[in-house]
Each structure stands twice: as structure tokens, then as C-alpha cells.
Amino acid sequence: MTALLVIGLLCFCFAIGYAAFFLLQKKQNRQIVFSKVLFYPFLITGLIFSIMSVPFLVSESPKAQADPSSEQLLKEQKQLTSELSRLKTDKEKLSSSLEDVTKEKEILSKQLENITSEKETVKQQKQTIQELQEKIDKLTTNNKSLKKENTNLKKDAQSSTVQRSAPKDNGSYTGGHESQKNTKKESGACNIKGSVNGIYHTPSSRYYSRTKNVTKMFCSVAEAERAGYRAPKQ
Structure with missing residues (x-):
């Protein structure tokens, strides 16, 4: 772990030295291009290696074990681990709730489709009822006309019966002979x-x-x- 720390410090120092060199050249009004490809990788690598090696060095040191600040860090680490576990649990619950909501949405969509279909069916039934009502009205009108015709025919038949039953005038009266x-x-x-x-x-x-x-x-x-x-x- 000491070697890792050394490598990290070297990379970090190289990045800092390169930045200082660039600033120095910039002050002297020299045309030089700052290489991000050279600066940032060494800087980040140095920081990462240094940070990774510090906990191991601290754990190996007897003073660090006796230091109450390290115990506090361990407690905080445990708390963070517990918090992370709780967040994972909450995430799983939210994922499950999201799935339930998605299923309910699908069910509601199907119900909406069924309601729309039933609405169209009701429309068609209303149109059919209107057509049947119009036919009934026409048949009622025709029935009334037929009843009137039947009544007139009955009257004519009754009149014919009365005429047949009336006595015939054979010209027995001399006064009516001329008429x-x-x-x-x-x-x-x-x-x-x-x-x-x-x-x-x-x-x-x-x-x-x-x-x-x-x-x-x-x-x-x-x-x-x-x-x-x-x-x-x-």
C-alpha cells in the first residue's frame, strides 16, 4: 500500500508541476498549448491512488487504531452502509409500486376500450330503435287509412242493403210515371x-x-x- 501511495503522490506532483510549468510559460508570453490529455489523467490517478492507500495505512498504524476520530469514521461508514441498504430497499419497493401502477394503468385502458365499445353499441341500438319507430308510425298511418276505407265500405254495404230491402216502384202511380x-x-x-x-x-x-x-x-x-x-x- 505504501508503493500505491508513492505512485499516487508522484502522479499528483507531476500534474501539479506540469500546470506550474504551463503557467510559467504563459507569463513569459510563449505560445504553448495546455494538454488536458496529459494533465487530467495524472492528476486523477494520483488522487485516486492516494485516497485508496490512506485507509490501509491508517488501519495499520497503532496510533490510528487508538485515535477516536478513526472510530467515528468507522461508525459513520456503518451508518452510511445501513443508509445505503435502506435506500436499496426503498428502491425495490418503489420498483414494485411502479409495476403495480403500470398493471392498473393497463386494466384501466382495457376498461376504457370496453366502455367506448359499449357506447358505440348503444348508439347503434338507438339508431335501430328510431328506424323501428319510424316504421311503426308509417304502419299506424296506413292502418288508420285502411280503417277509414273499411268504414266507408261498410257504409256503402249498409246503404246497398237498405236499397235492396226498400220496395221497388213499378210505376203503379200515374203521377210518377212521367218522372x-x-x-x-x-x-x-x-x-x-x-x-x-x-x-x-x-x-x-x-x-x-x-x-x-x-x-x-x-x-x-x-x-x-x-x-x-x-x-x-x-
């Missing part, structure tokens, strides 16, 4: 049907072909309205 002749003449020339329920139907009417309970034929709409007949609602 029947006029009706037959108008029927031959006119094509507007007047039903028993007071409704007239033109050839373009929806129920023109279905109307069988005809009581009178008209040549014009105005003539039918003057006679007290009205147009169909549909």
Missing part, C-alpha cells in the same frame, strides 16, 4: 251516379264502380248538388 220516363232518358245520356245515401259519384270517383245503390243519374255535378246530393269525402 220515371225522364229519369230513364237522363240515365241513358248522363253518367253521374246518385246513391241512396245522398252522395253522387263521378266516373273518376274512387267508389264509382262499387256504387250499386243508384237512385238517380245526373248529367253534371251542379245538377246533382241542386238535387241535394253531395260529393264523397274521399
Whole structure:
């Protein structure tokens, strides 16, 4: 260890001598370049060797063993060792906590993906419900129209039944004989049907072909309205 100390001191002295030589040359205004490659390695090597050899020399000296300052240094070294061990333990705990946090982050990311997927599914279901509601509305409207048509058909059927059950006029009354002749003449020339329920139907009417309970034929709409007949609602 003494040789190590000597080598360290020599390297240190060489570095210090080189620095002093450089400063001396600098004062004399000489152009010289300071070599860091030469200075720093010797300086650092000298310091390291000197520091490494000092504890061994101190431990070998009987005075150093009796010196209370060395005992204090040993205590501090033990404390530092204990502190270092505690720091290592804390580091391991922090590493474990970091792993747990990373796992929780992955779990939360998966849950977020699932929530996003469920949100898209709910959107699609809402769109499907809206489409079904629109279809239901259309079907309801069509159903109402069909009910109205069915009601009109029932009314026409009832009117036809009433006409069939009514007694037929065979011309037994002399007063009505002339009017029947006029009706037959108008029927031959006119094509507007007047039903028993007071409704007239033109050839373009929806129920023109279905109307069988005809009581009178008209040549014009105005003539039918003057006679007290009205147009169909549909």
C-alpha cells in the first residue's frame, strides 16, 4: 500500500508541476498549448491512488487504531452502509409500486376500450330503435287509412242493403210515371251516379264502380248538388 501511495503522490506532483510549468510559460508570453490529455489523467490517478492507500495505512498504524476520530469514521461508514441498504430497499419497493401502477394503468385502458365499445353499441341500438319507430308510425298511418276505407265500405254495404230491402216502384202511380220516363232518358245520356245515401259519384270517383245503390243519374255535378246530393269525402 505504501508503493500505491508513492505512485499516487508522484502522479499528483507531476500534474501539479506540469500546470506550474504551463503557467510559467504563459507569463513569459510563449505560445504553448495546455494538454488536458496529459494533465487530467495524472492528476486523477494520483488522487485516486492516494485516497485508496490512506485507509490501509491508517488501519495499520497503532496510533490510528487508538485515535477516536478513526472510530467515528468507522461508525459513520456503518451508518452510511445501513443508509445505503435502506435506500436499496426503498428502491425495490418503489420498483414494485411502479409495476403495480403500470398493471392498473393497463386494466384501466382495457376498461376504457370496453366502455367506448359499449357506447358505440348503444348508439347503434338507438339508431335501430328510431328506424323501428319510424316504421311503426308509417304502419299506424296506413292502418288508420285502411280503417277509414273499411268504414266507408261498410257504409256503402249498409246503404246497398237498405236499397235492396226498400220496395221497388213499378210505376203503379200515374203521377210518377212521367218522372220515371225522364229519369230513364237522363240515365241513358248522363253518367253521374246518385246513391241512396245522398252522395253522387263521378266516373273518376274512387267508389264509382262499387256504387250499386243508384237512385238517380245526373248529367253534371251542379245538377246533382241542386238535387241535394253531395260529393264523397274521399
